[in-house]
Amino acid sequence: MAAIPLDLLDRIRALERQVRELSGRSQMRPAMDTITHGRVTIGEGGSLAVVAPNGRTALSTGQWSDGTYGTRLGRDDGSAAWTIGGSGTDTANMVRMWSRGGSAIVMDDAYSDRHLGRPSLPIPWQPTSGATTNSTTGAVSWYAATRVQCPVFWLGIETYCPANLSARVEMEANTAGSSTWENWQTWTVSGGTAGRWTTNEVTRPAHRLPHFAHITLRIRQTVTSGQGTVSTNVLGSYQRNTFTPGEAPQAPPASLAKTTTATLLGASTTEPVRLSPSAGRDQS
Template sequence: MATIPQDINDRLRRLEAELRALTTAANRRPALNQIMHGDVQIGEGGGLSVRQPGGAETFRVGEAGPIAGEHALIVRRRDGSVALSVWNGTTADDQAQAVRIKDAQGHELLSEDVVAGGLARPHLPIPMGPAQATDWPSTSDTSWTDLQVAWPEIQHPRLEVFAQAVGNGNGGDIRITVDGQVVASGATGKPIQTTFKIPGYEFGAHPKITLQARAKASSTVWACVQRMYGVAS
């Protein structure tokens, strides 16, 4: 079939359409609220800030510390109070920045010791027990007898425990139970030193944990839990 010559007006209209398409493509920009690939870099003392509609800042990372030049991270509540921060108030390279979590009144709930390592807060209690074994709870019963009991609020799925027992005569046995289930066993001269899963673990529950002992015939058993705390899975 023979090619039909195009009128000059047809050719001009086609060129205009192609030019319009090129101009549209050149002016098209990607969405400004998405980053599909690559990293975002903020340097030269800059920072990233998230603000509420009223203008109050709720999140900042970058140059955010209380002094100029310190790069830090601060998360605030909508009332402006600090909820979480990573800063130390200095730009000295040899001083690590501390992680801090605060309550709504500004009290420090959790922070790290950046000098020696470990916790700065909370302050954890260290209970002490009788130094003399004969001052520990005791039993001469040959049946299992509760010597110590606790109803803690469980916040970890496992417990680590250390318990000792001494006895006279033939001694006896000890064990740890959780809601009646035996989770660890020992004997006089054989301490319980183990980590075990809490049966039927449920965060915030209050199971009954007991140290039980039973003596052999004509004997007495003294026993005491000397360390117990929750640990992760």
């Protein structure tokens, strides 16, 4: 039998070892914890969840139990910190930040697509010399200026009339670029036979004003009968979210909708490019 060189046998053994390694590796599953290229798609009602060993969900995104879609970020105790969407018609596709106690502390509005829902924002008022007046032609008693953030305005006010005196109180608004004051509400007060304070609340939608539009407000008071002076105090004022669909303001005219601070400052008001097309119109 012819002699076989030892180096050739070594080469055959090495080749056999490599074949065995390749055969074993072909039966191994590739790593499933890394995606290096392409898009991951979860369709047809699917969802993605990151769940801690204790069973609490840190992240979930996809279809909600009511059939809508959204995203939830949770704390390590299981409570929600941030949600997009949720159960119920009033909260469909709303964005909400939650306190640890379970209250929505930041959110868009349920019924008004254009406005902030929470937090409620205070409106500071400044008195004038006409806060106490005997004018029979009308005197401005209080002024305020703000940006429209939430869809509903609220004002608490009180007026004192002495005995046998009656007066008219008006709340008026002026939007940026407007040359006229619009009457938002008018009410009458009377001192009766002994003089008295009369309180009143004004609650109304933002009245076709776009988000972040500048608005100036004023209170006027006029003595309509009797002799003496009338005095008015603003107790408080703020903007808040809608409680019912009927409180949602009407859509602003196209010309007024363009008058926002972002436009005035030359900033872009267009929506950033989306990563994927929307399946439908967002609801608040």
